[in-house]
Amino acid sequence: MKEKDLRRSLSVLPIGTVMKLTSLTARQIRYYEEQGLVSPERNDGNRRMYSLNDIDVILEIKDYLDEGLNIAKIQEIYKKRKEDNKNNDTKELTDQEARKILSDELLNIGGLNSHDAANNSF
DNA sequence: CTTCTGACA
DNA sequence: TGTCAGTA
DSSP: OHHHHHHHTOOOEEHHHHHHHHTOOHHHHHHHHHTTSOOOEEOGGGOEEEOHHHHHHHHHHHHHHHTTOOHHHHHHHHHHHHHHHHHTSSSOOOHHHHHHHHHHHHHHHHTTOOSOGGGGGO
């Protein structure tokens, strides 16, 4: 599985492709990099080259944003996720661990929704 | 033509 | 965020 992982980490997509794949504007994509959420390489002429991994991350960012999270929250989530990866560096994620990470992220989302006062209807 | 940085409404 | 300017 390392071959695919390596390929997935190859930065070969110009920002124009990322725009089409994520339905985001170049402005937003660059902004997310500014916030440290993605780290595209800089090949020729100082141009950003994204990897499939980056696409995945950006898509996730878009999802979180859609759920009402701000950049700060997303940064926290990724920071926590990084620490989690440090914890189990040599072994694969068990289903339980994956669940824990996901629920933890969802917890972060739910605990900070200030825009859904209407949700009190249940 | 496509992308980059900085800046302003 | 959108968008314009001046480059590379």
